[in-house]
Amino acid sequence: MRNKEQTLSIVHINTEDMPGGAAKVAWRLAEAQRDAGHDSKMLVGRKVSNSKFSSSFPLLADTSIQPYCRQNGQVYYEFQGSHKLIKNPSIVATL
Numbered sequence: 751m752r753n754k755e756q757t758l759s760i761v762h763i764n765t766e767d768m769p770g771g772a773a774k775v776a777w778r779l780a781e782a783q784r785d786a787g788h789d790s791k792m793l794v795g796r797k798v799s800n801s802k803f804s805s806s807f808p809l810l811a812d813t814s815i816q817p818y819c820r821q822n823g824q825v826y827y828e829f830q831g832s833h834k835l836i837k838n839p840s841i842v843a844t845l
Contacts, residue, residue: 758783759844760790763835768798793840795831807831807838 760783762776776792780803783790790803797806809831819826835841 756787758788758790760788761840761844762790762792763832764792764794766796766798767792767794767801767804791840793835793838805840807835810834 760780762780764773764776766773767777768774773794780790780792784803792801792804794804794806795809797804812830816826818824
């Protein structure tokens with residue numbers, strides 16, 4: 751275990767914690783970081799695992815921004831929630 755000054759608090763944000771290539775990469779990174787003595791967790795939209803190192807945030811549909819996105823040539827994603835992550839306890843704890 752590293753001393754307190756060198757220990758990092760890391761949160762990986764992803765859509766899911768298990769299925770899919772990006773989820774597997776984030777899972778393995780978090781695991782390696784914990785093995786190295788860091789506090790590394792995953793914050794995901796859809797939690798599939800029963801890991802205590804993974805927690806979910808609500809994926810909220812916000813159809814009110816769809817017209818704005820279309821008008822400005824931006825991609826609209828039906829499920830959102832990342833805009834509220836700055837207030838998530840997992841993020842606040844790392845600041």
